[in-house]
Amino acid sequence: MAEIAAKEEQSARRYSDRERFIAFSFCWAEAIIELDSDRTITFAGGILPLLTGKDPRTLKGMTILDIIADEDRPLAEQMLDAITRAGRFDNIHLRFKGAQGNSQPLVTCGYRNPELENRYFLAFHIAGGLTSDKSLKKTGKEGLYDADSFGKMASKMLAEGVDGAGKMTLLEVDGLTEAQEEMDDAQRENLMGAVGSVLKMSSVNGDAAAKLGDGKYGVVHGDGLDVDAMKARITSLIQNIAPEAEGINVGAATIDTGDAAGLTEENLTKGVIHALNEFSKSKGGAMSLEALSGSMDDLVKDAMETAETFNRVVKKSDFRMAMHPIIGINDGVIHHYEALARFQGKHGESPYKYITFAEETGLIGAFDLSVVDKVMVWLDENKDSPMFASVAVNISGNSIVDKRYIDGLQDRLKANPWTQGKLIFELTESSRVEDLETANEFIQNLRGMGYPVCLDDFGAGAASFQYLSAIDVDVVKIDGPVVKNAEAIERGRAFLTALASFCRELKVDTIAEMVDTPETVSFCHACGIDFVQGFLFGPPKFDLTEYGDFREKLAASTAPGAKATGALTSSHATPSAPEPAAS
CATH class of the missing domain: 3.30.450.20 (PAS domain)
Structure with missing residues (x-):
């Protein structure tokens, strides 16, 4: 008992x-x-x-x-x-x-x-907290954050000292893209899911990992992570799932944030984004990764130097505007030019680095306003040129939610009403626009003041159609790779024809980018595209007279505009009578 x-x-x-x-x-x-x-x-x-x-x-x-x-x-x-x-x-x-x-x-x-x-x-x-942020987006079969979301999340985690978040490692899997081309769909999906799992398991909270590009990844982690073991595990996964894959090599650069405790979240953000930008545009290899290894403090200093250089260029207006023509397929007339900034920066570097950095770090609004100032001066100085036409000014998707930019632009347009009919606004990086209602309000205000608006990079993904259904614009510019792919594949003509017809129903004009040959002009004409832009007519130039022979370059195409005579630009051309409607 x-x-x-x-x-x-x-x-x-x-x-x-x-x-x-x-x-x-x-x-x-x-x-x-x-x-x-x-x-x-x-x-x-x-x-x-x-x-x-x-x-x-x-x-x-x-x-x-x-x-x-x-x-x-x-x-x-x-x-x-x-x-x-x-x-x-x-x-x-x-x-x-x-x-x-x-x-x-x-x-x-x-x-x-x-x-x-x-x-x-x-x-x-x-x-709760960081990874429940609905603005963070995941991409691909790996289930990892995209580059923009990772930049936002990583900088916030590092700045707030989230427990265990002391380092950021960037990985590049050389040969992965080529290996995937030889895999079947099941192999590819299994591999991407497995790679994503390894990276998430290695991250500080099981979710602080990202896909930054083809074969490029990022992870926020603590001191205890064995990076070499992580690399070996990824290599082993690839060998097990696709044993026929050859030339696979996993490289890594680890950035230590332990010495950056005194940095503000803003400066840390600049450092993280600077590192991600440098990594995403690097062409691979040990040297590019080695250059990124080190301390966050060094990267922040480099980022601050980039920001100071950019701000100095903007403040002194130390850049020039080159022009690139948009040409009518049917009338053979330069409809307008796209204004493109050209400045040296430090050591003769391309402006692309600085503009990309500015878009990522919230500095682009000041530059966009400076470009408007430059173009207004250009319009006044060139208004009597026989090659004069209206000019399209780029607006970053980030700028249209920047109150300082919006107020500054309104002040400039109200003070210079003579620019109506001479100035067009082209919305770039539209994928960054999340508040479509606010964006449309801004755009309709511009159109109401007499300034046409163009939507750039159209057709690159289903989101483009969402933008066009939510935003009323006058022109869409079809993304160059979309045009190239449509020309290259058997059903491409049907796709581009349908896209052009869709825009025509909405009374929206279409521009095809990356038109580099007469054959592409003929293809665009057959698909019903209205205008073309590309290196067939030369690169962006400072001297407009160098575009005087553009009709000769159209001659080998089927474009009716190749046979046009008279004024070369829309600003000097006499409007033609409308064609009679088809019976």
């Missing part, structure tokens, strides 16, 4: 302890799951009905992967493997598969106790 009573007392105590520990776990977690050594669910509690659409009691006997979102299963498997090796793992972001789709990410922590039959104990907490 005493033995029975002791067992009952022990069982009661265990039961009491179990209830007590469950209660403690809910102080942090919204859901808990216990797995046996085969990773089958033996106990589940908390808000799992809301997350999975299932009663916790029905989960018993299922495997944990049965209720994890399909995209997160590789990550969950790697987390369980890590718990098996190390005994515990913290701060991995997983989603459950529910009746209405995947749940929001939950911070997941796990523990395995050999004394309790090697069972796994998992706790799930609804993620």
